[in-house]
Amino acid sequence: MAVVPILSDEEAGAEALAIFDDIRARRQTDYVNHFWRALAADPALLKATWERLQQVMAPGALDPLVKEMIYIAVSVTNGCSYCIHSHTAAAQAKGMTPAQHGELMAVIAMASQTNALATALQVPVDERFLAEEGAG
Structure with missing residues (x-):
C-alpha cells in the first residue's frame, strides 16, 4: 500500500494535471501510471522528477x-x-x-x-x- 495517495485526475491540482497532460502527450497514451500519480502529492517534486527523467532518458x-x-x-x-x-x-x-x-x-x-x-x-x-x- 502506498504511503501517499495515488491521485486521480479529479484529485490532482492544476500543476500536477499539467504534468499528467505532458506525460500523456509525450508517451502518446491516455495512461498516467501510479508512480507519477503518487508524486502528484508534491507537485514540485513531480515536475522536477518528470523534467529530469526526460533529460536523462532522452x-x-x-x-x-x-x-x-x-x-x-x-x-x-x-x-x-x-x-x-x-x-x-x-x-x-x-x-x-x-x-x-x-x-x-x-x-x-x-x-x-x-x-x-x-x-x-x-x-x-x-x-x-x-x-x-x-x-x-
Missing part, C-alpha cells in the same frame, strides 16, 4: 533501449519491484527480446555475486584499473 550517447536495460539493472540491485516492472515493460516496448532480457538478468546476477565476493574478500583494486588524475 537519446544520446546511449540508445534508449540500453538506458532502459541499465534502469532495470539498477532497479534489481535496489530491490524496486515497481521500477523493475515498469522499465521492463518500457524496454520491451523499445525492442528488448526475451533473449536480451535473459542475458541481462544473468549479467545482473553475476555482477551481484562477484561484487559480494570482492567486497567480502576486500580485494584491493588493481593499479591499472585506477583512473589517472586528470583523465576523463
